[in-house]
Amino acid sequence: MALRLYNTRTRAVEPFVPIERGKASVYVCGMTPSFHPHLGHARTFLTFDLLCRHLRAQGYAVTYVQNVTDIDDRIIDRSHIEGVPWTDVVARYLGEYEWCATRLGLAQPDVSPRATDEMHGIIAFVQELIDKGAAYETTDGVYFAVESFPSYGQLSRRNIDELRAGERIAVREEKRDPLDFALWKKAKPKEPTWPSPWGPGRPGWHIECSEMCRHYLGGQFDIHGGAADLVFPHHENEVAQTEKVTGLHPMANFWVHAGLLQVDGQKMSKSLGNFIPLKTFLEQHSAAAIRYLFLQTGYRKPSNFTPAALEAAAKGLRGLYSDLESLRSMASQHAASADAVNTPEFDAYLDDDLNTSGAVGWLQKTVRDKRLQAAQRSAAEQAAAAAETVAKADRCLAILGLPLTEHAAGLTAAPGTMALTESQRAALQALVDGSGGFELDDAKLIERVVARRNAERASKNFAESDKLRAELLKAGVVVRDSTSGTEWSFNGSS
RNA sequence: GGCGACAUAGCCAAGUGGUAAGGCAGGGGUCUGCAAAACCCCCAUCCCCAGUUCGAAUCUGGGUGUCGCCUCCA
Numbered sequence: 001m002a003l004r005l006y007n008t009r010t011r012a013v014e015p016f017v018p019i020e021r022g023k024a025s026v027y028v029c030g031m032t033p034s035f036h037p038h039l040g041h042a043r044t045f046l047t048f049d050l051l052c053r054h055l056r057a058q059g060y061a062v063t064y065v066q067n068v069t070d071i072d073d074r075i076i077d078r079s080h081i082e083g084v085p086w087t088d089v090v091a092r093y094l095g096e097y098e099w100c101a102t103r104l105g106l107a108q109p110d111v112s113p114r115a116t117d118e119m120h121g122i123i124a125f126v127q128e129l130i131d132k133g134a135a136y137e138t139t140d141g142v143y144f145a146v147e148s149f150p151s152y153g154q155l156s157r158r159n160i161d162e163l164r165a166g167e168r169i170a171v172r173e174e175k176r177d178p179l180d181f182a183l184w185k186k187a188k189p190k191e192p193t194w195p196s197p198w199g200p201g202r203p204g205w206h207i208e209c210s211e212m213c214r215h216y217l218g219g220q221f222d223i224h225g226g227a228a229d230l231v232f233p234h235h236e237n238e239v240a241q242t243e244k245v246t247g248l249h250p251m252a253n254f255w256v257h258a259g260l261l262q263v264d265g266q267k268m269s270k271s272l273g274n275f276i277p278l279k280t281f282l283e284q285h286s287a288a289a290i291r292y293l294f295l296q297t298g299y300r301k302p303s304n305f306t307p308a309a310l311e312a313a314a315k316g317l318r319g320l321y322s323d324l325e326s327l328r329s330m331a332s333q334h335a336a337s338a339d340a341v342n343t344p345e346f347d348a349y350l351d352d353d354l355n356t357s358g359a360v361g362w363l364q365k366t367v368r369d370k371r372l373q374a375a376q377r378s379a380a381e382q383a384a385a386a387a388e389t390v391a392k393a394d395r396c397l398a399i400l401g402l403p404l405t406e407h408a409a410g411l412t413a414a415p416g417t418m419a420l421t422e423s424q425r426a427a428l429q430a431l432v433d434g435s436g437g438f439e440l441d442d443a444k445l446i447e448r449v450v451a452r453r454n455a456e457r458a459s460k461n462f463a464e465s466d467k468l469r470a471e472l473l474k475a476g477v478v479v480r481d482s483t484s485g486t487e488w489s490f491n492g493s494s
Numbered sequence: 495g496g497c498g499a500c501a502u503a504g505c506c507a508a509g510u511g512g513u514a515a516g517g518c519a520g521g522g523g524u525c526u527g528c529a530a531a532a533c534c535c536c537c538a539u540c541c542c543c544a545g546u547u548c549g550a551a552u553c554u555g556g557g558u559g560u561c562g563c564c565u566c567c568a
Contacts, residue, residue: 032568038568156564157497157498158497158564162496226568227568228562228563229566229567229568232564233565260567260568262561293506296507296508296516297506300499302562306505306506308519309505309506309518312505313517313518314518316516316518322531355509357515357516358507358516360507360508361507361508361515361516361517362508363516364516372533457527465527465528466529478530481530
Protein backbone atom coordinates (compact mmCIF):
# COMPACT_ATOMS: atom_id res chain seq x y z
CA MET A 1 0.00 0.00 0.00
CA ALA A 2 1.28 3.38 -0.86
CA LEU A 3 0.12 6.87 -0.26
CA ARG A 4 -2.71 8.17 -2.37
CA LEU A 5 -3.63 11.83 -2.24
CA TYR A 6 -6.40 13.95 -3.61
CA ASN A 7 -4.89 16.25 -6.17
CA THR A 8 -6.70 19.52 -6.78
CA ARG A 9 -4.90 19.82 -10.09
CA THR A 10 -6.55 16.70 -11.48
CA ARG A 11 -9.53 16.54 -9.14
CA ALA A 12 -8.77 12.95 -8.38
CA VAL A 13 -7.15 10.77 -5.76
CA GLU A 14 -3.85 9.64 -7.22
CA PRO A 15 -0.92 7.52 -6.08
CA PHE A 16 1.83 9.67 -4.72
CA VAL A 17 4.88 9.17 -6.87
CA PRO A 18 7.74 11.46 -5.91
CA ILE A 19 9.94 13.07 -8.51
CA GLU A 20 12.97 11.69 -6.76
CA ARG A 21 12.70 8.25 -5.26
CA GLY A 22 12.50 8.28 -1.47
CA LYS A 23 12.22 12.03 -1.25
CA ALA A 24 9.29 14.40 -0.94
CA SER A 25 9.44 18.13 -1.50
CA VAL A 26 6.60 20.04 0.08
CA TYR A 27 5.79 23.73 -0.04
CA VAL A 28 2.99 25.17 2.05
CA CYS A 29 1.73 28.74 1.96
CA GLY A 30 2.29 30.05 5.44
CA MET A 31 1.37 33.10 7.41
CA THR A 32 0.97 36.68 6.40
CA PRO A 33 1.48 38.16 9.87
CA SER A 34 -0.91 41.06 9.58
CA PHE A 35 -3.26 40.07 12.38
CA HIS A 36 -3.79 37.46 15.08
CA PRO A 37 -3.46 33.92 13.81
CA HIS A 38 -6.77 32.10 14.23
CA LEU A 39 -8.14 28.63 14.68
CA GLY A 40 -8.41 28.14 10.92
CA HIS A 41 -4.66 28.56 10.59
CA ALA A 42 -4.26 25.78 13.12
CA ARG A 43 -6.34 23.42 11.07
CA THR A 44 -4.38 24.09 7.90
CA PHE A 45 -0.94 23.76 9.41
CA LEU A 46 -1.96 20.76 11.47
CA THR A 47 -3.05 19.12 8.24
CA PHE A 48 0.31 19.54 6.59
CA ASP A 49 2.10 18.68 9.79
CA LEU A 50 0.31 15.36 9.66
CA LEU A 51 1.14 14.87 5.99
CA CYS A 52 4.83 15.36 6.73
CA ARG A 53 4.77 13.09 9.74
CA HIS A 54 3.17 10.36 7.70
CA LEU A 55 5.54 10.79 4.79
CA ARG A 56 8.49 10.60 7.16
CA ALA A 57 7.06 7.56 8.90
CA GLN A 58 6.84 5.95 5.48
CA GLY A 59 10.51 6.55 5.00
CA TYR A 60 10.49 9.63 2.82
CA ALA A 61 13.16 12.24 3.29
CA VAL A 62 10.88 15.25 3.39
CA THR A 63 11.88 18.81 2.67
CA TYR A 64 9.15 20.96 4.10
CA VAL A 65 9.12 24.64 3.18
CA GLN A 66 6.61 26.98 4.76
CA ASN A 67 7.04 30.61 3.89
CA VAL A 68 6.22 33.83 5.67
CA THR A 69 4.84 36.64 3.58
CA ASP A 70 6.16 39.44 5.72
CA ILE A 71 5.35 42.34 3.42
CA ASP A 72 1.87 42.86 2.09
CA ASP A 73 -0.92 45.43 1.81
CA ARG A 74 -2.59 44.21 4.96
CA ILE A 75 0.57 44.47 7.00
CA ILE A 76 0.98 48.06 5.90
CA ASP A 77 -2.67 48.79 6.62
CA ARG A 78 -2.25 47.30 10.04
CA SER A 79 0.81 49.38 10.82
CA HIS A 80 -1.18 52.51 9.98
CA ILE A 81 -4.06 51.40 12.16
CA GLU A 82 -1.86 50.54 15.11
CA GLY A 83 0.45 53.43 14.53
CA VAL A 84 3.57 51.30 14.69
CA PRO A 85 6.24 50.40 12.13
CA TRP A 86 5.25 47.58 9.80
CA THR A 87 8.17 45.56 11.12
CA ASP A 88 6.58 45.68 14.56
CA VAL A 89 3.37 44.32 13.14
CA VAL A 90 5.23 41.44 11.58
CA ALA A 91 7.24 40.74 14.72
CA ARG A 92 4.18 40.78 16.92
CA TYR A 93 1.92 38.50 14.91
CA LEU A 94 4.64 36.22 13.69
CA GLY A 95 5.78 35.80 17.25
CA GLU A 96 2.25 34.97 18.20
CA TYR A 97 2.06 32.38 15.45
CA GLU A 98 5.32 30.79 16.52
CA TRP A 99 4.13 30.54 20.09
CA CYS A 100 1.01 28.79 18.85
CA ALA A 101 2.94 26.51 16.50
CA THR A 102 5.07 25.32 19.39
CA ARG A 103 2.05 24.80 21.55
CA LEU A 104 0.36 22.81 18.80
CA GLY A 105 3.42 20.66 18.37
CA LEU A 106 3.85 21.61 14.73
CA ALA A 107 7.11 20.23 13.40
CA GLN A 108 9.51 22.98 12.46
CA PRO A 109 9.63 23.53 8.70
CA ASP A 110 12.99 22.68 7.20
CA VAL A 111 12.99 26.11 5.66
CA SER A 112 10.75 29.04 6.53
CA PRO A 113 11.84 31.77 4.18
CA ARG A 114 10.58 35.33 4.49
CA ALA A 115 9.63 37.41 1.51
CA THR A 116 11.75 40.34 2.61
CA ASP A 117 14.83 38.12 2.68
CA GLU A 118 14.20 37.03 -0.89
CA MET A 119 14.01 40.42 -2.58
CA HIS A 120 16.83 39.77 -5.02
CA GLY A 121 15.26 36.58 -6.20
CA ILE A 122 11.82 38.10 -6.41
CA ILE A 123 13.05 41.02 -8.49
CA ALA A 124 14.97 38.66 -10.75
CA PHE A 125 11.84 36.56 -11.14
CA VAL A 126 9.81 39.59 -12.22
CA GLN A 127 12.54 40.59 -14.64
CA GLU A 128 12.50 37.14 -16.19
CA LEU A 129 8.77 37.43 -16.72
CA ILE A 130 9.24 40.78 -18.42
CA ASP A 131 12.01 39.33 -20.57
CA LYS A 132 9.74 36.52 -21.62
CA GLY A 133 7.05 38.96 -22.59
CA ALA A 134 4.74 37.78 -19.84
CA ALA A 135 4.81 40.99 -17.84
CA TYR A 136 4.77 44.69 -18.49
CA GLU A 137 5.45 47.88 -16.60
CA THR A 138 2.91 50.62 -15.95
CA THR A 139 3.13 53.85 -14.03
CA ASP A 140 2.21 52.13 -10.79
CA GLY A 141 3.85 48.76 -11.10
CA VAL A 142 4.62 45.65 -13.06
CA TYR A 143 1.82 43.33 -14.07
CA PHE A 144 1.58 39.76 -15.20
CA ALA A 145 -0.13 39.43 -18.57
CA VAL A 146 -2.64 36.66 -18.12
CA GLU A 147 -3.09 36.53 -21.85
CA SER A 148 0.46 35.24 -22.18
CA PHE A 149 -0.40 32.09 -20.27
CA PRO A 150 -3.08 30.19 -22.18
CA SER A 151 -3.78 27.64 -19.49
CA TYR A 152 -4.60 30.31 -16.93
CA GLY A 153 -7.56 29.10 -14.89
CA GLN A 154 -6.74 25.44 -15.20
CA LEU A 155 -5.91 24.76 -11.57
CA SER A 156 -9.01 26.39 -10.18
CA ARG A 157 -11.18 25.38 -13.14
CA ARG A 158 -12.17 28.92 -13.89
CA ASN A 159 -13.38 30.12 -17.20
CA ILE A 160 -11.28 33.15 -18.06
CA ASP A 161 -13.98 34.82 -20.10
CA GLU A 162 -16.44 34.46 -17.28
CA LEU A 163 -13.90 35.85 -14.89
CA ARG A 164 -13.48 38.84 -17.13
CA ALA A 165 -17.23 39.29 -17.40
CA GLY A 166 -17.56 39.27 -13.65
CA GLU A 167 -14.64 41.57 -13.10
CA ARG A 168 -15.47 44.86 -11.51
CA ILE A 169 -14.84 47.99 -13.45
CA ALA A 170 -11.13 48.12 -13.92
CA VAL A 171 -9.59 50.68 -11.64
CA ARG A 172 -6.22 50.44 -13.25
CA GLU A 173 -6.86 51.68 -16.74
CA GLU A 174 -3.31 50.86 -17.63
CA LYS A 175 -3.86 47.18 -17.14
CA ARG A 176 -4.16 45.46 -20.47
CA ASP A 177 -6.52 42.91 -19.11
CA PRO A 178 -8.65 43.18 -16.00
CA LEU A 179 -7.32 39.80 -14.89
CA ASP A 180 -3.71 40.92 -14.94
CA PHE A 181 -2.28 41.05 -11.46
CA ALA A 182 0.57 42.93 -9.83
CA LEU A 183 4.03 41.45 -9.63
CA TRP A 184 5.60 44.62 -8.31
CA LYS A 185 3.98 47.63 -6.75
CA LYS A 186 5.69 50.96 -7.09
CA ALA A 187 6.16 52.96 -3.93
CA LYS A 188 3.39 55.04 -2.48
CA PRO A 189 3.85 57.51 0.37
CA LYS A 190 4.39 56.01 3.82
CA GLU A 191 5.15 52.56 2.50
CA PRO A 192 8.27 50.44 2.90
CA THR A 193 10.24 50.05 -0.31
CA TRP A 194 13.02 48.08 -1.87
CA PRO A 195 15.04 49.27 -4.86
CA SER A 196 14.28 47.66 -8.20
CA PRO A 197 14.76 48.22 -11.92
CA TRP A 198 11.30 49.82 -11.86
CA GLY A 199 12.12 52.14 -9.03
CA PRO A 200 11.48 51.71 -5.33
CA GLY A 201 8.55 49.49 -4.47
CA ARG A 202 7.57 46.11 -3.11
CA PRO A 203 6.42 42.77 -4.42
CA GLY A 204 2.81 41.97 -5.15
CA TRP A 205 1.14 39.04 -3.51
CA HIS A 206 1.79 35.62 -5.20
CA ILE A 207 5.23 36.35 -6.60
CA GLU A 208 7.04 35.62 -3.36
CA CYS A 209 5.69 32.07 -3.31
CA SER A 210 6.70 31.45 -6.90
CA GLU A 211 10.20 32.61 -6.15
CA MET A 212 10.57 30.70 -2.91
CA CYS A 213 9.27 27.50 -4.44
CA ARG A 214 11.74 27.72 -7.25
CA HIS A 215 14.57 28.79 -5.02
CA TYR A 216 14.18 26.09 -2.39
CA LEU A 217 12.53 23.24 -4.25
CA GLY A 218 13.18 23.88 -7.92
CA GLY A 219 11.05 24.41 -10.96
CA GLN A 220 9.06 21.29 -10.25
CA PHE A 221 8.42 19.64 -6.94
CA ASP A 222 6.11 17.11 -5.34
CA ILE A 223 3.47 18.78 -3.24
CA HIS A 224 2.19 22.31 -2.94
CA GLY A 225 -0.22 22.86 -0.10
CA GLY A 226 -2.38 25.53 1.39
CA ALA A 227 -5.89 26.18 2.52
CA ALA A 228 -8.76 25.81 0.08
CA ASP A 229 -9.37 29.53 -0.13
CA LEU A 230 -5.98 29.99 -1.79
CA VAL A 231 -6.81 27.99 -4.89
CA PHE A 232 -7.97 31.14 -6.59
CA PRO A 233 -6.41 33.52 -7.19
CA HIS A 234 -3.26 32.85 -5.21
CA HIS A 235 -2.28 29.41 -6.44
CA GLU A 236 -3.60 30.02 -9.92
CA ASN A 237 -1.35 33.03 -10.16
CA GLU A 238 1.62 31.18 -8.73
CA VAL A 239 1.23 28.55 -11.40
CA ALA A 240 1.03 31.16 -14.15
CA GLN A 241 4.15 32.96 -12.97
CA THR A 242 6.24 29.90 -12.30
CA GLU A 243 5.34 27.87 -15.34
CA LYS A 244 5.77 30.88 -17.55
CA VAL A 245 9.30 31.37 -16.27
CA THR A 246 10.41 27.75 -16.05
CA GLY A 247 8.54 26.44 -19.03
CA LEU A 248 7.84 23.34 -16.96
CA HIS A 249 4.47 21.82 -16.21
CA PRO A 250 3.22 21.05 -13.71
CA MET A 251 4.89 23.32 -11.23
CA ALA A 252 3.88 20.93 -8.48
CA ASN A 253 2.68 17.39 -9.14
CA PHE A 254 0.25 17.49 -6.30
CA TRP A 255 -1.82 20.41 -5.12
CA VAL A 256 -3.26 19.64 -1.73
CA HIS A 257 -5.81 21.89 -0.12
CA ALA A 258 -7.06 21.82 3.42
CA GLY A 259 -10.76 22.47 3.95
CA LEU A 260 -11.77 25.67 5.63
CA LEU A 261 -12.80 25.88 9.22
CA GLN A 262 -16.24 27.13 10.04
CA VAL A 263 -17.54 28.32 13.35
CA ASP A 264 -21.16 27.73 14.23
CA GLY A 265 -21.87 26.79 10.65
CA GLN A 266 -20.44 29.96 9.22
CA LYS A 267 -17.19 31.05 7.77
CA MET A 268 -14.97 32.53 10.42
CA SER A 269 -14.46 36.23 9.98
CA LYS A 270 -13.98 39.33 11.99
CA SER A 271 -17.15 40.88 10.68
CA LEU A 272 -19.31 37.93 11.68
CA GLY A 273 -17.94 38.13 15.18
CA ASN A 274 -16.94 34.49 15.29
CA PHE A 275 -13.23 35.02 14.89
CA ILE A 276 -11.31 32.75 17.24
CA PRO A 277 -7.78 34.01 17.95
CA LEU A 278 -5.51 31.01 18.21
CA LYS A 279 -3.36 32.18 21.09
CA THR A 280 -6.31 32.96 23.32
CA PHE A 281 -7.82 29.65 22.38
CA LEU A 282 -4.70 27.72 23.23
CA GLU A 283 -4.40 29.51 26.53
CA GLN A 284 -7.81 28.21 27.48
CA HIS A 285 -7.93 24.83 25.82
CA SER A 286 -5.79 21.78 25.36
CA ALA A 287 -3.72 21.80 22.19
CA ALA A 288 -4.03 18.02 22.05
CA ALA A 289 -7.81 18.22 22.11
CA ILE A 290 -8.02 20.55 19.15
CA ARG A 291 -5.52 18.45 17.26
CA TYR A 292 -7.55 15.35 17.98
CA LEU A 293 -10.74 17.11 16.96
CA PHE A 294 -9.29 18.04 13.58
CA LEU A 295 -7.98 14.53 13.12
CA GLN A 296 -11.48 13.20 13.54
CA THR A 297 -12.56 15.12 10.47
CA GLY A 298 -11.28 14.52 6.97
CA TYR A 299 -8.81 17.26 6.12
CA ARG A 300 -10.59 18.21 2.93
CA LYS A 301 -14.05 18.63 4.35
CA PRO A 302 -15.21 21.88 5.73
CA SER A 303 -15.03 21.50 9.48
CA ASN A 304 -17.53 23.16 11.71
CA PHE A 305 -16.06 24.06 15.05
CA THR A 306 -18.32 23.99 18.08
CA PRO A 307 -17.45 23.95 21.78
CA ALA A 308 -19.44 20.74 22.16
CA ALA A 309 -17.35 19.01 19.51
CA LEU A 310 -14.17 20.13 21.24
CA GLU A 311 -15.42 18.83 24.55
CA ALA A 312 -16.30 15.49 23.00
CA ALA A 313 -12.89 15.29 21.36
CA ALA A 314 -11.11 16.04 24.62
CA LYS A 315 -13.05 13.30 26.35
CA GLY A 316 -12.42 10.86 23.55
CA LEU A 317 -8.71 11.46 23.65
CA ARG A 318 -8.63 11.29 27.40
CA GLY A 319 -10.30 7.89 27.22
CA LEU A 320 -7.70 6.69 24.76
CA TYR A 321 -4.88 7.91 26.96
CA SER A 322 -6.48 6.33 29.97
CA ASP A 323 -6.72 2.95 28.25
CA LEU A 324 -3.13 3.30 27.21
CA GLU A 325 -2.01 4.06 30.75
CA SER A 326 -3.70 0.90 31.91
CA LEU A 327 -1.87 -1.08 29.27
CA ARG A 328 1.37 0.58 30.19
CA SER A 329 1.09 -0.47 33.79
CA MET A 330 0.22 -4.00 32.69
CA ALA A 331 3.29 -4.04 30.51
CA SER A 332 5.34 -3.03 33.49
CA GLN A 333 9.03 -3.36 32.60
CA HIS A 334 8.36 -5.53 29.62
CA ALA A 335 9.66 -4.04 26.39
CA ALA A 336 8.30 -4.87 22.99
CA SER A 337 10.78 -6.01 20.42
CA ALA A 338 11.44 -3.25 17.97
CA ASP A 339 10.48 -5.20 14.88
CA ALA A 340 7.05 -5.90 16.31
CA VAL A 341 6.29 -2.21 16.15
CA ASN A 342 4.48 -1.76 12.91
CA THR A 343 0.88 -0.87 12.29
CA PRO A 344 -0.09 -1.72 8.72
CA GLU A 345 -3.80 -1.12 9.31
CA PHE A 346 -3.20 2.33 10.71
CA ASP A 347 -0.77 3.18 7.93
CA ALA A 348 -3.28 2.03 5.35
CA TYR A 349 -5.82 4.52 6.63
CA LEU A 350 -3.36 7.37 6.33
CA ASP A 351 -2.25 6.15 2.94
CA ASP A 352 -5.85 6.55 1.84
CA ASP A 353 -5.73 10.31 1.34
CA LEU A 354 -4.94 10.85 5.01
CA ASN A 355 -8.03 9.19 6.39
CA THR A 356 -7.28 10.34 9.91
CA SER A 357 -10.81 9.75 11.00
CA GLY A 358 -10.60 6.09 10.13
CA ALA A 359 -7.11 5.85 11.58
CA VAL A 360 -8.20 7.32 14.89
CA GLY A 361 -11.20 5.01 15.00
CA TRP A 362 -8.97 2.03 14.41
CA LEU A 363 -6.59 3.15 17.13
CA GLN A 364 -9.38 3.68 19.63
CA LYS A 365 -10.84 0.28 18.95
CA THR A 366 -7.52 -1.52 18.93
CA VAL A 367 -6.28 -0.06 22.19
CA ARG A 368 -9.53 -0.79 23.89
CA ASP A 369 -9.83 -4.34 22.59
CA LYS A 370 -6.23 -5.16 23.41
CA ARG A 371 -6.63 -3.79 26.87
CA LEU A 372 -9.65 -5.97 27.52
CA GLN A 373 -7.94 -9.01 26.05
CA ALA A 374 -4.76 -8.45 28.02
CA ALA A 375 -6.71 -8.25 31.25
CA GLN A 376 -7.86 -11.85 30.70
CA ARG A 377 -4.43 -13.32 30.39
CA SER A 378 -1.84 -14.62 32.78
CA ALA A 379 0.60 -12.11 34.17
CA ALA A 380 3.46 -13.09 31.91
CA GLU A 381 1.43 -13.12 28.72
CA GLN A 382 -0.29 -9.97 29.77
CA ALA A 383 2.92 -7.99 30.07
CA ALA A 384 4.12 -9.06 26.65
CA ALA A 385 0.81 -8.38 24.92
CA ALA A 386 0.38 -5.04 26.63
CA ALA A 387 3.91 -3.96 25.82
CA GLU A 388 3.37 -4.69 22.18
CA THR A 389 0.13 -2.74 22.04
CA VAL A 390 1.66 0.17 23.89
CA ALA A 391 4.54 0.29 21.44
CA LYS A 392 2.20 0.23 18.48
CA ALA A 393 -0.06 2.88 19.92
CA ASP A 394 2.92 5.05 20.71
CA ARG A 395 3.98 4.82 17.12
CA CYS A 396 0.51 5.83 15.90
CA LEU A 397 0.27 8.66 18.37
CA ALA A 398 3.66 9.97 17.33
CA ILE A 399 2.53 10.12 13.73
CA LEU A 400 -0.66 11.85 14.77
CA GLY A 401 1.37 14.32 16.80
CA LEU A 402 -0.34 13.30 20.01
CA PRO A 403 2.35 11.65 22.12
CA LEU A 404 0.93 10.72 25.47
CA THR A 405 3.69 12.09 27.64
CA GLU A 406 3.54 15.59 26.28
CA HIS A 407 -0.16 16.07 26.22
CA ALA A 408 -1.69 14.09 29.02
CA ALA A 409 -1.17 16.77 31.62
CA GLY A 410 -2.71 19.46 29.48
CA LEU A 411 -5.85 17.43 29.04
CA THR A 412 -6.94 17.12 32.62
CA ALA A 413 -7.29 20.83 33.05
CA ALA A 414 -6.62 23.94 31.08
CA PRO A 415 -3.88 26.12 32.54
CA GLY A 416 -6.27 28.90 33.33
CA THR A 417 -8.45 26.69 35.48
CA MET A 418 -5.69 25.18 37.55
CA ALA A 419 -6.08 27.54 40.44
CA LEU A 420 -8.75 28.28 43.00
CA THR A 421 -10.51 31.59 42.99
CA GLU A 422 -10.42 33.75 46.11
CA SER A 423 -13.91 32.75 47.15
CA GLN A 424 -13.24 29.08 46.53
CA ARG A 425 -10.12 29.33 48.64
CA ALA A 426 -12.02 31.01 51.40
CA ALA A 427 -14.72 28.37 51.38
CA LEU A 428 -12.24 25.51 51.56
CA GLN A 429 -10.17 27.34 54.13
CA ALA A 430 -13.22 27.55 56.34
CA LEU A 431 -13.57 23.77 56.24
CA VAL A 432 -10.13 23.13 57.60
CA ASP A 433 -9.84 26.08 59.91
CA GLY A 434 -8.12 25.37 63.11
CA SER A 435 -5.65 23.22 61.33
CA GLY A 436 -3.19 26.05 61.42
CA GLY A 437 -1.85 27.10 58.04
CA PHE A 438 -3.51 29.94 56.24
CA GLU A 439 -0.59 30.20 53.87
CA LEU A 440 -1.29 26.82 52.34
CA ASP A 441 -0.99 26.64 48.59
CA ASP A 442 -3.97 25.39 46.66
CA ALA A 443 -2.85 21.80 46.45
CA LYS A 444 -2.05 21.60 50.15
CA LEU A 445 -5.36 23.17 51.01
CA ILE A 446 -7.30 20.76 48.86
CA GLU A 447 -5.43 17.81 50.26
CA ARG A 448 -6.35 18.89 53.78
CA VAL A 449 -10.00 18.92 52.85
CA VAL A 450 -9.71 15.57 51.13
CA ALA A 451 -7.97 14.17 54.19
CA ARG A 452 -10.71 15.43 56.43
CA ARG A 453 -13.29 13.84 54.20
CA ASN A 454 -11.47 10.52 54.37
CA ALA A 455 -11.38 10.74 58.12
CA GLU A 456 -15.15 11.11 58.12
CA ARG A 457 -15.48 8.19 55.75
CA ALA A 458 -13.31 6.05 57.93
CA SER A 459 -15.63 6.66 60.81
CA LYS A 460 -18.66 5.94 58.60
CA ASN A 461 -19.76 9.51 58.87
CA PHE A 462 -21.00 9.54 55.30
CA ALA A 463 -23.32 12.47 55.51
CA GLU A 464 -20.40 14.67 56.47
CA SER A 465 -18.02 13.21 53.88
CA ASP A 466 -20.55 13.74 51.11
CA LYS A 467 -20.94 17.32 52.21
CA LEU A 468 -17.21 17.82 51.93
CA ARG A 469 -17.19 16.30 48.50
CA ALA A 470 -19.91 18.70 47.45
CA GLU A 471 -17.86 21.59 48.80
CA LEU A 472 -14.84 20.46 46.86
CA LEU A 473 -16.89 20.14 43.73
CA LYS A 474 -18.01 23.73 44.15
CA ALA A 475 -14.35 24.66 44.06
CA GLY A 476 -13.98 22.70 40.84
CA VAL A 477 -12.30 19.74 42.49
CA VAL A 478 -13.42 16.20 41.76
CA VAL A 479 -12.51 13.41 44.15
CA ARG A 480 -12.42 9.74 43.30
CA ASP A 481 -12.17 6.91 45.77
CA SER A 482 -10.48 3.69 44.91
CA THR A 483 -8.98 0.76 46.74
CA SER A 484 -5.59 2.40 46.53
CA GLY A 485 -6.70 5.70 47.98
CA THR A 486 -8.45 8.90 47.05
CA GLU A 487 -7.43 10.99 44.09
CA TRP A 488 -8.49 14.47 43.22
CA SER A 489 -8.23 16.73 40.19
CA PHE A 490 -9.62 19.91 38.81
CA ASN A 491 -12.51 19.33 36.51
CA GLY A 492 -11.65 22.26 34.27
CA SER A 493 -12.99 22.06 30.77
CA SER A 494 -10.40 21.01 28.29
C1' G B 495 -25.51 34.63 -11.94
C1' G B 496 -20.85 31.23 -12.66
C1' C B 497 -17.88 27.27 -10.35
C1' G B 498 -17.39 23.73 -6.49
C1' A B 499 -18.01 20.91 -2.00
C1' C B 500 -21.09 18.51 1.26
C1' A B 501 -25.93 15.95 3.08
C1' U B 502 -24.85 8.91 7.46
C1' A B 503 -27.99 7.98 14.83
C1' G B 504 -29.10 13.59 19.84
C1' C B 505 -23.81 15.59 18.39
C1' C B 506 -18.83 14.80 15.77
C1' A B 507 -17.65 11.30 12.02
C1' A B 508 -15.53 6.63 8.94
C1' G B 509 -17.38 3.68 5.19
C1' U B 510 -17.51 4.45 -3.07
C1' G B 511 -21.62 -2.24 -5.09
C1' G B 512 -22.80 -7.28 -0.78
C1' U B 513 -26.98 -6.15 4.36
C1' A B 514 -23.75 0.63 8.57
C1' A B 515 -15.94 1.84 12.09
C1' G B 516 -14.85 4.96 16.11
C1' G B 517 -15.67 9.00 19.71
C1' C B 518 -19.18 12.02 22.72
C1' A B 519 -23.98 12.03 24.82
C1' G B 520 -28.17 8.72 26.41
C1' G B 521 -30.71 4.10 28.53
C1' G B 522 -30.34 -0.66 31.43
C1' G B 523 -27.12 -3.66 34.64
C1' U B 524 -22.54 -5.22 37.75
C1' C B 525 -19.34 -2.99 41.27
C1' U B 526 -19.35 1.03 45.20
C1' G B 527 -21.51 3.40 52.06
C1' C B 528 -22.72 7.07 48.07
C1' A B 529 -20.40 8.93 43.80
C1' A B 530 -16.61 8.44 40.21
C1' A B 531 -13.81 5.02 37.46
C1' A B 532 -14.08 0.27 35.38
C1' C B 533 -16.87 -3.79 33.19
C1' C B 534 -21.38 -5.97 30.50
C1' C B 535 -25.73 -4.94 27.42
C1' C B 536 -28.87 -1.50 24.34
C1' C B 537 -29.23 2.76 20.91
C1' A B 538 -29.20 4.56 12.67
C1' U B 539 -30.70 1.42 6.98
C1' C B 540 -27.65 6.25 5.42
C1' C B 541 -31.99 14.17 2.72
C1' C B 542 -36.21 13.11 -1.06
C1' C B 543 -37.93 10.83 -5.81
C1' A B 544 -36.96 7.79 -10.01
C1' G B 545 -33.56 4.43 -12.27
C1' U B 546 -29.21 0.62 -13.11
C1' U B 547 -28.14 -4.14 -10.51
C1' C B 548 -29.31 -10.65 -7.96
C1' G B 549 -27.82 -6.80 -4.50
C1' A B 550 -26.62 0.55 -3.41
C1' A B 551 -25.34 4.74 2.00
C1' U B 552 -22.05 3.56 -1.99
C1' C B 553 -23.47 4.01 -9.55
C1' U B 554 -27.00 7.25 -12.93
C1' G B 555 -30.78 11.16 -13.54
C1' G B 556 -33.94 14.77 -11.20
C1' G B 557 -35.08 17.45 -6.82
C1' U B 558 -34.31 19.81 -1.83
C1' G B 559 -31.00 21.77 1.73
C1' U B 560 -26.34 23.66 3.85
C1' C B 561 -21.63 25.73 3.06
C1' G B 562 -17.60 27.71 0.28
C1' C B 563 -15.07 30.26 -3.85
C1' C B 564 -15.78 33.99 -7.76
C1' U B 565 -12.75 40.75 -3.80
C1' C B 566 -8.46 40.15 1.07
C1' C B 567 -8.27 35.49 3.40
C1' A B 568 -5.21 29.39 6.16
